[in-house]
Amino acid sequence: MKNDFEENMADIMIGEAVTALLDEDVAISWAALTDRLQSAIENETDEDRIRAGLRAIEEVRREMQIRGSEKTGVASLTEQKLH
Structure with a gap:
């Protein structure tokens, strides 16, 4: 049960990071995404x-x-760009 919760929360955090990058008009790359998650x-x-x-x-x-x-x-x- 805990793994499912953590997996869902991880997916949510990835979504939040991508949304923040898009809102800031930043090119989405692996580095930008990992940096955003680390900052979060x-x-x-x-x-x-x-x-x-x-x-x-x-x-x-x-x-x-x-x-x-x-x-x-x-x-x-x-x-590498993700989009």
């Missing part, structure tokens, strides 16, 4: 959101590795 948990006091934020960062990094192995030589992983 730095001043967070809720332990559930901190754990979920760390899980979200892990998910994004895992996806970066998967996508990076599919697209070698195109751009560095931190520069």
Whole structure:
């Protein structure tokens, strides 16, 4: 049950980070997304959101590795655009 909650909260935090980047008219990249998630948990006091934020960062990094192995030589992983 706790894993489901953390997974859902991680998805919500990723959505919040993407929405914030779009609102600020920032190009969405793996680096921008991980930076935004890191910023979100730095001043967070809720332990559930901190754990979920760390899980979200892990998910994004895992996806970066998967996508990076599919697209070698195109751009560095931190520069690849998501949209």
